[in-house]
Amino acid sequence: MMGQMIVNGVVTAALIAPPAVAFSMLFGILRFPNFAIGGYITVGVFTGYAANVLFGLPLWAASLAAMLAGAAVVWASDRIIFRPMRTSSPVTLLVVSIALTFVLEHTVRLVFGADVRGFDLPLERPLVFGGMHITRPQLYLMGASLLVVIVTHFLLTRTRIGKAMRAMADNSQLAEVRGIRSVLVRVMVTLYCGALLGLSGVSAGLDLVIEPLLGWGLTIPIIAAAILGGIGSVYGAMLGAVLVGLAEEFATLILPSSYKIGVGFAMITILLLLRPYGLLGQPEIKK
């Protein structure tokens, strides 16, 4: 039972780690918590569904379509809504992003309806190792999630654009003075994070169920993982995801499962009281 709970927690972590990384990166550049991630995930999963079920494409191609749709919608929402409002307060932008989630989810509902759906992929019986069970798609999900974290780390530390992203996240005015093209960086970040969120939509559709509120249901654990790990830290987001996943699993040993989300958040509150910038985040120096 204990081993299975760890497996369950890691699978959940694999599901929420990539969008937590995306949330963290978007926060670094846009400087507000973008709650529209739920809407972006919903757009991603339904694009993947349309490509896979309605157009008969294989799942890898449907995932690619979801990544493209995610990139397009995150870029477009930044270009049309958030960039013109960049002088507004973070609280205003946060509220606008919540509204955007509802707009995106209801648009999806208008087009596809409210019924639950699934990809054109048969459910599989599990592989069993030492009494613990896991399915092949869940192994792929964990592999993909790990790959996303490694690629993102490589992008941020080994490429010029990645270094520019970090510089912008650190101090955008100073970065601009040093010749970094802030608009280009912003475009690249939104496209990259959009692709991650689109891919996360497909992962969530495989693990849970495809429906318009799928993204909204994942929003709180994703943001919790990003905050717990430390905003701006890629590995922190992954660690945060693992801790949130495990906390929710193990909470059921202590309390009825209808209270499990509360236990996870109690843990986050205590950790943040002790370390406000998250587990792997850096304290922000204000002058």
Add this chain to the structure above:
Amino acid sequence: MQTLISRRRVVTGSTAAMLGTAFVPRFAYASDPINIGSLTPNTGGGAPYGGNMAAAIKRTVDQINAAGGVLNRQIKLTQEDGETNPETATRAADKLINVNQVIAILGTWASSVTLGIMPKCQSANVIQMCVSSSSDIPLRDTKGLVFNFQILNPVWGRALGQLALERGYKRFKLMALNNDFTKSILDGFVDAVGAGRLLEKPFYYNANQASYKSEVSHLLEGNPDAVFIPGYVTDFTAIYKDIYRSGYKGRVITVTFAASAPFKAAVGDAAEGILHGYPIPPLDSPAYKQYLREAGLEDNGQIQHPYGTLCRDQISVLALAIQKAGSIDVDKVKKAIVDVSTGPGKKTVYNVLDGLKAIRAGEEINYSGAGSPVEFDSHRQTVDRDVQLYEIKGGKDVVLTTRKG
């Protein structure tokens, strides 16, 4: 020349006139429309049914209005989406009561929604007509304003529990969505199978979770012969995927709207063998056949629009009761609701227009509906609805048996 009316007098007089009209009581005139609201689950867990329910109410109101209305007054219908969410529904009920000034709210589906809006309806003296099954509904209705067109859960749960016993299952575990609907259906199931056959006390999960894996691991611990999981299609689909992926070989039992067509499409062949059941419309009733024609559906012998039919019955019974009461006084109307729907020795009518004609001719009527015969007990709960039980075979619902409600 001296003016007869000074400017000061004009201002004083106008102000007095305006203030005066503000305190004139608002009278309902015979030509005023009768305001009725609907609060159907167009989105959320009840979404597969909400559209049919809202459409059935609208269609019936249109029929009534086209035939001259009730008491020579048109019905003004205001329709809201409760989102299968008690918080949203409560806000919508506020609007229906205070802005639209409805005398009745029809079409609530989730028990949590019906119970959630009940305090507002009770304090505003507004009639509620629902298709919810929680046993708490009659207990909390202190003013006799709630008319439930669905049978209560214990009947439903018992039918499923009896089926499980007949199949020879002896060890059960139960898990349910954490809401008002499921608690009493679990009671009925436990009543049928016996508490001694449960490996553990039933437990609950919340909707919209990022993962149900820990709940599923807990549910399947001890490898029970069968598990009973009443929930909505959204959470049940995610849970069932995890059950299947865990390698569980026992039997899964649920309620029909959780294992509906979208569920089967989402999980494919993995749905094979699931047992489920729910209260059904009387398929041979003339009212059910009329409903199919009104909704443009073919009579294929299968259950269609199980909740849309009940909503046709709600608005029909309400309109007939208003005609019978001769006014929209809620106390008279609620008494008339039982008069026009319940009791022997009356002329049976199967649609609202025939019923209105009969009442105008001075006849006593008993409306027999598309969703049920509509017979209320002393707690204003529908009795006499059958429960049909199914097994999913080859991707289709195969009828196993029908039990009397």
